[in-house]
Amino acid sequence: MTIPIVSTHVANIDIPRPKDVGVLAMEVYFPRRCISEAELEEFDGVSKGKYTIGLGQEYMAWPDDREDINSFALNAVAGLLEKYNIDPKSIGRIDVGTETIIDKSKSVKTHLMDLFAEAGNFDIEGIDSKNACYGSTAALFNAINWIESTSWDGRNAIVVAGDIAVYAEGAARPAGGAGACAILLGPNAPIVFEPIHGTHMSNTYDFYKPNLSSEYPEVDGPVSVVTYIAALDEAYSRFREKTARQLKLAQINGYSNGHVHSGDKPADPKAAFSLQDVDYALFHSPYGKQAVKGHARMLFNDFRSAPNAPQFADIPNPEAFLAASQKESLSDKNVEKTFIAASKKSFAQKTDPGMACSKRLGNMYTGSLYGCLASLVANVEPAQLRDSRVSMFAFGSGCAASFFTFRVKGDTSEIKEKMDLMNRLAAMKVVPCQEFVDALALREKNHNAVSYTPEGSIDNIWPGAFYLDSVDSKYRRKYVKAPLA
Structure with a gap:
């Protein structure tokens, strides 16, 4: 688990930069x-x-x-x-x-x-x-x-x-x-x-701890849920925009997300990345239902960018969802219900394998998202996990959020074995x-x-x-x- 300790400031010598961090x-x-x-x-x-x-x-x-x-x-x-x-x-x-x-x-x-x-x-x-x-x-x-x-x-x-x-x-x-x-x-x-990181930060009072004489927070539950979803919208949008710019700068002709190809570029450049581009999608999970809502909201954002994509063929009354503003959609229970239903299979495949810690331990606050990462490594066989791409959505009330990704390039057997998490x-x-x-x-x-x-x-x-x-x-x-x- 160690690497040679070397100086990176040796005169006239090019020290190899770290790769695959x-x-x-x-x-x-x-x-x-x-x-x-x-x-x-x-x-x-x-x-x-x-x-x-x-x-x-x-x-x-x-x-x-x-x-x-x-x-x-x-x-x-x-x-x-x-x-x-x-x-x-x-x-x-x-x-x-x-x-x-x-x-x-x-x-x-x-x-x-x-x-x-x-x-x-x-x-x-x-x-x-x-x-x-x-x-x-x-x-x-x-x-x-x-x-x-x-x-x-x-x-x-x-x-x-x-x-x-x-x-x-x-x-x-x-x-x-x-x-x-x-x-x-x-x-x-x-x-x-x-x-690439897509980040959103703003000043909100949805959850905070001003009373230093107590461990307990001040919580506005409904506001916190909306703040989470709104932050996901923004962080995910920034990530997708940056991804699109990177693709353009790399002079890639068309998109690589499997449902948009050269000659068929959508009007919204954010469609350069979607839920289809990852094998697994992990979310900050203060409780299980919030991860379900986050996954559904990610799919809703994909729908807004490419509503004619095949996976959205069964979305009822799509024009109504497209006509509503982003702010209006945050409190629209029909949006939530429709896309939770539409993403049920995707959630089971891409998010639920990372929910073991959340189900057993509950809310770990800062540890929640990384408990999902540990759960994913523990639950998915290393051969299946290898070569997969995984998205992560981090959120903290107040508020700060980031959307980012990683790739599994090597063998995770040792991590799975030594964590022994499920047992x-x-x-x-x-x-x-x-x-x-x-x-x-x-x-x-x-x-x-x-x-x-x-x-x-x-x-x-x-x-x-x-x-x-x-x-x-x-x-x-x-x-x-x-x-x-």
Whole structure:
């Protein structure tokens, strides 16, 4: 997992630039316990299907006060280093994306430096990035840009994406979750990120956390859903426009997306790229139904660009959809319903293979999209995944969004085997809903506590995992490992 450490600034010598920068290894950490959303419906006394169908959720993970974002990140990175036998000295950058803030100054990244101290590696660039669920994608882009820059020193990078998503009692609480991903990035990778990004950023108040005395956010659910869809429209449009410009600059005669050919160019240049151009499509998934809506909206955008394409032959009353403005379509339930139905088969083929973490862990905030990536690698056989192209839509409230792609150029067998993701998800303990309620009450009680020892049981920590042992009188947090047996 290491490459020779070389200087990129040797006089009169051309150092080869890194190629095929992408994912070399992955690890996912999550709590040991989860609850069934179907049981939570009964526990909360709501109608059957409110969480499982309305939100599209199956299970939800959560920790008590024995775990925090620092322990999550320590476990994800420690697991990555150990499982893949990575030399700590081979890491030159660590970027963390999280919105779980327990310190207004000290970064999560600084806690991770303990994992590199024994090897004597204190020369590691990078720091935390924050904007709701988008911080992880900012971290990813930063790490890739470092490797591809003239500042690169020949070492690999690690990106950490993770959060603990908890909500006050009420309608949003079933949309919580927890988990963290650690991604090793470097050249000559089997999973290679492509250079075009379509990005959209704007100032919105759909979800935010202004009250620093509480873990709970301020949420406007309906506004957040519309903000997500509107950001997808814009980021996807920018990506498609840039793709069209790239094709034009490369003097490619016609388009390569299988349904538009030379001599048959559409009026809308965005049709240069569509859902048909990817084998898999991954979305930020705060809950399962949002990924369904995102996939459908991507298809709707394709329809708007090329309504006469064969795959849209069965869309009813297409003129009405084309006549409506983009803004009007955001709140049009008929648009949503029609294109969810039209994309049902596509979703099953292209998006559902990446939903395992979302179904079992719930909302990982910054880790959500990268849990989808890990799930895809875990669920699809390496021979089938190889040579595929995958799109990713990242979103964070407030808001920030990007649409980008990667190609699987190599063998993902080692990542699939060493993550062992599906077996580990299955090994979680599904516990009574009262344990969930009690754990959140414990977190609420001890949030920002000083001079205290967490009350949660060590039995609920995975064997060998880091957990919060204590917080002293100066708010200094101490982490230790649970016994292996």
